[in-house]
Amino acid sequence: MSMDKVQIPWTDSDGKPGFWGALHSLPRRVYHSVFRSRPIPANDLERSQAVAANFFFHLHSAKVQERTLRFKTTLGLGLLSLYTFVILVVTGILLMFYYVPTPVEAYDRMLDLRGAVFFGTFLRNLHRWSAHAMVGLVFLHLMRVFLTGAHKAPREFNWMVGIVLFLLTLLLSFTGYLLPWDQLAFWAIVVGTSIASYAPVVGDELRYVLLGGDSVGAEALLRFYVLHVAVLPVVLTTLIGLHFWRIRKDGGLAKPREK
């Protein structure tokens, strides 16, 4: 912990300066400037540091209950939901390179994905099936949490965040549904948004704001596109961060009481 261990820059590990020594230690310096632990931790202290000192791992505690790792405890559904979202972000960004959100161009771009873009069909397929999978997996995760009583105190708030995440997942899927601009997409959104107009007092206004007009047209396509690729993913990602943070703050996964 003392400061006298700090190595003076451009000396070799014996403390002697020299060009070759410096060159020799360069890879190690670069590695340890990025990672604070060795690639394969050798003892429990280093295993703890490997988790705590890594930006991507640090939302884990250094040690976890063995129980929470058993498949039966969660069926992996929360992670599966996250993974489908990650796949959707990656494939979605790649699709954005090809897609144009106008009624004139959108459908042609779908045909391009099928006929002219390398792996375009696979990209669109993977995005579409992952989206359906995410809706299902998030709902199954919601069911798992309720049926294991994991929504009860002290996890009430995280349960509510989870409900909002589920609704956002539906909205993300719904806004993406319009983008191919084929008959299936168009009429599904006509039907879906007409449900919004059944809301009392503000129903028609709500639908007007959603569509940017009285019917599904160019403005609606643009609005759904912006919601789908910018607004909703940012909100969802932020709330996912809050959701994970609260798991730790609420004491980890719900655990059975002592008998």
Add this chain to the structure above:
Amino acid sequence: MLEDKPTYERFPIRPGKTYGLMCVVPTATEATKIETEKQVHAWPAALTRELALFVLTLVILSVVALLFNAPLEEPASRLHPPNPAKAPWYFLGLQEMVAYSAFWGGIGIPGLLVLLALAAPYLERKPGGEGVWFHSSRSAANWVFLGIVGTLLVLTAIGTFFRGENWAFVVPW
């Protein structure tokens, strides 16, 4: 070479800082006062499992994407409405309810269900049964929950498979 430890401190301590985070916490945290179960290091036990699950997810979805093409119908045309026009599958339960009552099916019941879901942990106040599947002390809550989920699934299935022209009941086989 990378196995070598760095010769400097991994996390230099600021000389002026005289306390660690735990020093300013007056009591044990929620997690630490109940720690008796067997624990394992997150590295590698949790991280390898998480990586394996991701690879599995990616492989399965990739295989599905290779085998089944995403649907693409004719270009959108407001002059040719399909009969029936259907919402995405996860809203077909709503659309089925809308067929009975526009307000209650599309707004009223879904709104109440969302409010009920948000309020669930505050309504179910009695502690017990956490972290256990289908715990006997929670059977009433679980049956109400499964009843609602089952009803929604049945409505969704009807809307998806059993509704034809003009939303008339049809048998898909």
